[in-house]
Structures are given as C-alpha cells and as structure tokens.
Amino acid sequence: VIDMCGMAKQYNEAPHVEKNPWLATISVTRSSGLEKCKAAVITPHFVLTAAHCFNIDDEVHQIKVLTNDGKRYAVTNVISHPNYNVNAKKPKIAEFYDYDIALVEIGDKNKRTIKKEKIEFNPKVRPICIPCTEGTTRALRKKVAQTTCDEHEATLLKWGIVEALFITEEDNELTRKDVTIKTGDQKPVCNRDALKAPLYVNVTDVSEVVSDRFLCTGGTEPQVDAFTCKGDSGGPLVINHRQRYIQVGVISWGVANLCINMNRASMTKPYARDFHTNLFKVLPWLESRLKDEGISFL
Numbered sequence: 001v002i003d004m005c006g007m008a009k010q011y012n013e014a015p016h017v018e019k020n021p022w023l024a025t026i027s028v029t030r031s032s033g034l035e036k037c038k039a040a041v042i043t044p045h046f047v048l049t050a051a052h053c054f055n056i057d058d059e060v061h062q063i064k065v066l067t068n069d070g071k072r073y074a075v076t077n078v079i080s081h082p083n084y085n086v087n088a089k090k091p092k093i094a095e096f097y098d099y100d101i102a103l104v105e106i107g108d109k110n111k112r113t114i115k116k117e118k119i120e121f122n123p124k125v126r127p128i129c130i131p132c133t134e135g136t137t138r139a140l141r142k143k144v145a146q147t148t149c150d151e152h153e154a155t156l157l158k159w160g161i162v163e164a165l166f167i168t169e170e171d172n173e174l175t176r177k178d179v180t181i182k183t184g185d186q187k188p189v190c191n192r193d194a195l196k197a198p199l200y201v202n203v204t205d206v207s208e209v210v211s212d213r214f215l216c217t218g219g220t221e222p223q224v225d226a227f228t229c230k231g232d233s234g235g236p237l238v239i240n241h242r243q244r245y246i247q248v249g250v251i252s253w254g255v256a257n258l259c260i261n262m263n264r265a266s267m268t269k270p271y272a273r274d275f276h277t278n279l280f281k282v283l284p285w286l287e288s289r290l291k292d293e294g295i296s297f298l
C-alpha cells in the first residue's frame, strides 16, 4: 500500500520526533565550518529543502541528511531549482531568494550495489504531503477522481489569514511554532516589510525582492507570529488539516535576525516577516523531478 503522507502521532505525551516525523536536518561540512539546514522527508529517496543551504562548490560527499531516528544518509545529488540564483540582482540587491528550493537525493554513489540506499520509514520518520498529489487528496478527505490542484490551493491557501506552523529545534528538542500566512488583501502589508531588511534599504519596489513565489508570515497582526532563525532555513511550512499535515512552503529567508546561534529573542517585531517558497508555484519542477518516485501528481 502506498505510504500515507502527513501522518503523525497526535497524543500529547508522544515524543516530539513522532509528532513531527517528516523533519530532517541537512549538514554541510565545509573547511569554513559546518552549515545546518532543515528539510522535509518527501519520498524514500528525496528530502525537500532550500537552495540557499548549498554553495556552488559544495560536493555531495560534504552533505549528510539526518532523520529523526538518528540515521545519517549519504547524498547522491542536489537538485536546486534552475531559476534560483542568489546573485541574480547584484550589486543593487546583494541576496535574491527567488525560487529558493532544492531536492536532495539520498543514496551512496560509492556503494557498488545498484539499489540506492533509501530512507527507512518508522514512527519517527515519515513523509509529509505535498500539494497536488493523490496523497494530499486523500489527506484532505476528498474524492481522488474529481479533485483538482486548484481545489487543493483553494482549500489550503484560503483568502486572508491561514494558520500554519513550522518546526524548529531548541535545546535538541523539536518544537512547533505557530504562524499565519497572509494571503489575499493581507499579502501586500506583509510583503512590504521586506524592505526593512538591512540588505534591502536601497530597494524601492518590494516586488524586486518579494516575487510571486513567496508566502509571507510573521509580525504581530492579527496574532503574534513566531519568527524563523537562519537555522530554520529549508524547513517545511506546514498546514495541519484535520490532523493530516501538508507542506505548502519551504522556509527561505527572514527580514530580521532575532536569533543569536539559534537562541531566540523573547520578543518579535511587527516587521519580523518570514518568506517561504510557495510549493504551488514550483509544481512543474517538483513533478518532473519526482516522477519516478511513486508520487502521482494531479
């Protein structure tokens, strides 16, 4: 039977890793030090993360994927979105995060075996649902035959304020952080604060840095949202739909760095917005890369 996506333990005392079994960590070992990002388990061979976690000259042997059960996996390929280019608008815009998304393929090139290593699922390691797949149609409890991708988007990213969550790691413990995605008429108000980012002070038009590919969260209206830290990069922005979990975004960048070495400030700021790559805006790329993975896209 196809693995049910977006399933997790719900009971209060469940270990945090079993409440968030799709979270993975990516480590990149460089001579300059260790970089860590978050990722989401999508299939036994792929995790989804942010493209900005990698540098051009990173080689796959420097990259490991760690799952909640403590297993470390070798990586055979990093597939960043072809339109991602952090330098695209230099020198005016020092860092440009459009299409900040990447698939990391698990496996070990060196092993003689033909079969690639793959992520073993268990109560601590399970895949999350991604939009416009049959798995998500089932997770939304809709009819497989009639449900369209537009219906997924209309159901998940309703107009206005959408409750969502991301998972961060504090003191070696996974904790959920609640945020609200500002869509519809709330989106411009949220996007505008991007110009408060230190690097963007000379930018006059917000659409130069916040493309249509982004979902915007954070700030203090209509609720005080959690904010992301750099170390949260690449993690999934998740919607809990009747106890099934669907990833709608990948954490890309934030306006304010309210964390020192993942120690979060106690207070957020009204302009502390976070931007996430919207999976609904990169579906052709996702589908083309995941076609042999047993995920059926709508």
Ligand SMILES: CO[C@H]1CCN(Cc2c(C)cc(C)c3[nH]ccc23)[C@H](CO)C1
Binding pocket: 095, 197, 198, 199, 200, 228, 229, 230, 231, 232, 233, 234, 251, 252, 253, 254, 255, 256, 257, 258
């Ligand atoms: C446009 O300029 C800003 C881009 C992002 N920045 C760092 C950063 C990254 C890279 C990723 C995630 C998830 C972050 N969450 C909070 C900050 C932050 C700094 C701001 O601190 C400068």
